[in-house]
Amino acid sequence: MSGINWHTFFFLWFALSAGGFAVAVVLSGNIVRMALYLILSLGSTAGLFFLAGADFLGAMQLMIYVGGTLVLLVFGVMLTAQGPFVHMRTSGGDWILASLVSGGLLAVLMPAAFSVPSWNEADWGAGHAVAETTSAPFRTIADSQTAAESASADDATGDVTPAGPPLARPTATRLGMSLVGVRVDKLDDQPQRLKAGLSGYLLPFEVVSVHLLVVLVGAAYLARAKRRQGGT
Amino acid sequence: MVEFLLEHLSGWLPAWLAWLASPLSYLLVALFHAGLLNVLVAAGALVFIWLERKVAGRIQDRLGPTRVGGKYGWLQTLADGLKLITKEDLMPRGADALLFKLAPYISFAASFAAFIALPFADGWVAVHLDVAVFFILAVLGLEVFGVILAGYASASKWALFGAMREAAQVVSYEVPLGLCVVVPVMIAGSMDLVQIGRMQSGWFTSWLLFHDPFTFVIFWVYFTCGLASVNRAPFDLAEAESELVAGFHTEYSGLRWSIFFMAEYGSMLMVSCLATILFLGAWNGPIPVASLLGLTADNGPLAAYFGNFLGMLNFLFKAFMGVALMMWVRWTLPRLRIDQVMKICLKYCTPIAAVMFLGAMCWSYLLPGGLGLSRPYAEYYADPRYAPPPAVFQPADSATVAAPAAENRDPSAVAAIDLEQGL
Numbered sequence: 099m100s101g102i103n104w105h106t107f108f109f110l111w112f113a114l115s116a117g118g119f120a121v122a123v124v125l126s127g128n129i130v131r132m133a134l135y136l137i138l139s140l141g142s143t144a145g146l147f148f149l150a151g152a153d154f155l156g157a158m159q160l161m162i163y164v165g166g167t168l169v170l171l172v173f174g175v176m177l178t179a180q181g182p183f184v185h186m187r188t189s190g191g192d193w194i195l196a197s198l199v200s201g202g203l204l205a206v207l208m209p210a211a212f213s214v215p216s217w218n219e220a221d222w223g224a225g226h227a228v229a230e231t232t233s234a235p236f237r238t239i240a241d242s243q244t245a246a247e248s249a250s251a252d253d254a255t256g257d258v259t260p261a262g263p264p265l266a267r268p269t270a271t272r273l274g275m276s277l278v279g280v281r282v283d284k285l286d287d288q289p290q291r292l293k294a295g296l297s298g299y300l301l302p303f304e305v306v307s308v309h310l311l312v313v314l315v316g317a318a319y320l321a322r323a324k325r326r327q328g329g330t
Numbered sequence: 331m332v333e334f335l336l337e338h339l340s341g342w343l344p345a346w347l348a349w350l351a352s353p354l355s356y357l358l359v360a361l362f363h364a365g366l367l368n369v370l371v372a373a374g375a376l377v378f379i380w381l382e383r384k385v386a387g388r389i390q391d392r393l394g395p396t397r398v399g400g401k402y403g404w405l406q407t408l409a410d411g412l413k414l415i416t417k418e419d420l421m422p423r424g425a426d427a428l429l430f431k432l433a434p435y436i437s438f439a440a441s442f443a444a445f446i447a448l449p450f451a452d453g454w455v456a457v458h459l460d461v462a463v464f465f466i467l468a469v470l471g472l473e474v475f476g477v478i479l480a481g482y483a484s485a486s487k488w489a490l491f492g493a494m495r496e497a498a499q500v501v502s503y504e505v506p507l508g509l510c511v512v513v514p515v516m517i518a519g520s521m522d523l524v525q526i527g528r529m530q531s532g533w534f535t536s537w538l539l540f541h542d543p544f545t546f547v548i549f550w551v552y553f554t555c556g557l558a559s560v561n562r563a564p565f566d567l568a569e570a571e572s573e574l575v576a577g578f579h580t581e582y583s584g585l586r587w588s589i590f591f592m593a594e595y596g597s598m599l600m601v602s603c604l605a606t607i608l609f610l611g612a613w614n615g616p617i618p619v620a621s622l623l624g625l626t627a628d629n630g631p632l633a634a635y636f637g638n639f640l641g642m643l644n645f646l647f648k649a650f651m652g653v654a655l656m657m658w659v660r661w662t663l664p665r666l667r668i669d670q671v672m673k674i675c676l677k678y679c680t681p682i683a684a685v686m687f688l689g690a691m692c693w694s695y696l697l698p699g700g701l702g703l704s705r706p707y708a709e710y711y712a713d714p715r716y717a718p719p720p721a722v723f724q725p726a727d728s729a730t731v732a733a734p735a736a737e738n739r740d741p742s743a744v745a746a747i748d749l750e751q752g753l
Binding site for chain 1: 356357426428429432459460461464465467468469471472474475478479481482483490493494497501504521
């Protein structure tokens with residue numbers, strides 16, 4: 099186990115840049131630079147997702163959040179195109195309101211983060227014997243995911259054909275299955291009270307789909323050329 | 331591939347060097363992959379710029395470059411590069427210096443990062459992602475940030491107009507492009523580019539292009555949208571030199587300007603590579619040369635390696651042909667107006683893509699075997715070698731992972747849960 103744990107290194111790298119650029123968004127006065135820092139912060143979050151092995155979530159973060167910031171950036175450019183590099187001044191009341199809201203959110207999130215049992219018990223920093231045995235399995239999982247190559251695929255094909263072609267780790271399959279109504283991660287759960295979760299997210303998925311359809315129709319209606327009014 | 335290289339590196343290197351490199355081996359292997367891909371993008375740009383000049387010359391009844399580097403002017407791009415390096419590095423006085431300097435690198439980084447998930451042959455991929463198609467589309471969409479930031483930071487109205495046009499165009503064309511990409515993904519039943527490539531093995535009749543009439547049409551829609559999304563003529567409104575001087579890169583000169591061009595050629599190659607994998611059989615040629623010669627995994631790893639190498643050459647050839655087609659289009663068709671660009675996207679490409687999507691869906695439901703020319707994809711999934719891995723994620727050893735957590739759990743809490751279950 100000598101050497102650098104690259105998983106930890108890149109976790110710190112992405113976490114620091116996500117947090118640092120988030121602070122930069124708050125401190126910057128130029129709206130286009132704010133948008134750039136926001137993009138970098140959200141992109142670092144996507145990096146964290148990739149690091150955790152959640153490829154689909156990471157790509158989704160890039161597509162929706164980072165791509166969505168594009169529109170923000172365009173509006174920022176259009177708003178400040180009047181004079182070069184307009185700076186925004188934030189009033190004192192806004193500062194107080196914003197710090198209240200964000201402080202409240204932090205107060206909710208911090209206990210939630212520290213209450214995750216597997217994060218608490220694994221002492222990552224120190225080399226205590228007890229902590230080492232506890233964290234070792236987690237560390238092997240982390241290292242295998244850092245390598246981004248499928249250990250599970252090797253297990254699946256290794257016995258049948260030793261020189262079998264490499265297969266990707268199925269990261270999106272479970273998400274897709276749960277969206278059409280099967281929670282494959284809960285199939286083995288014994289307690290009856292958890293069986294309710296087996297229905298998956300079919301209903302929310304359908305509700306969101308219909309909602310998006312309504313939004314699309316509404317946007318098409320709003321953007322339609324109104325010929326009856328335009329007599330000239 | 332990372333683990334494969336890690337194993338072989340440790341075997342090749344002398345023991346003391348391996349010991350020295352062991353903490354860094356992960357980084358070394360990662361840098362090796364990134365370096366290879368970077369060489370591909372950079373060398374690709376060198377070749378494409380020369381090719382662009384030759385193609386433009388031939389189409390306009392000229393010779394193109396003939397002097398530098400022999401008869402065909404092979405080294406013209408290197409001479410261009412030398413010229414660009416010696417140019418003065420200008421920045422407008424009113425420019426936002428940080429963004430102005432950052433913008434070309436953002437463009438290039440986005441264009442380059444998409445290659446990480448691109449397979450060049452069966453299993454020859456830097457990072458084998460399950461959602462490679464989605465990842466590549468997401469990353470390619472980020473290239474526009476560099477253009478918008480460049481247009482804004484230049485403090486020039488020409489650049490700003492170019493950037494705004496680019497933003498409108500890219501946001502619009504992402505919709506039909508996504509719809510087109512969904513069709514091969516739906517037919518293959520996978521977002522993994524390696525899987526999609528493997529399914530089209532054999533003769534050209536098993537290419538997704540010839541799977542059904544709808545995929546044949548949608549390939550051309552994809553190509554049109556791809557042209558628009560990488561800002562090539564006739565969709566290059568962002569740098570319409572007849573109206574906007576040079577569009578978003580009006581204020582750029584020297585090396586920074588050339589980085590924008592590397593990004594553009596990188597994206598062209600990327601769009602073309604994606605078309606090759608999704609529609610044109612990836613590394614499986616019109617004639618399966620590798621398997622006819624017996625260069626498959628059945629005849630040992632060396633044969634498989636050479637087969638893969640042939641496949642990679644085949645793949646790159648098809649991708650380069652796609653780029654050449656883009657050049658042909660550029661020097662043949664006139665530039666569109668912005669309203670025509672929007673009309674093509676919203677009135678033609680999107681509805682055609684949507685209808686073809688429905689058609690391809692019905693076709694693969696009613697005629698899963700196709701026209702009998704190609705191997706049905708259900709047969710592919712029945713092959714035990716290619717069967718998709720189990721959907722349920724299993725940790726290396728579930729007992730050892732779960733046990734510590736169970737031991738450290740508060741006994742009273744466990745008792746409470748048991749009580750609740752009993753009730």
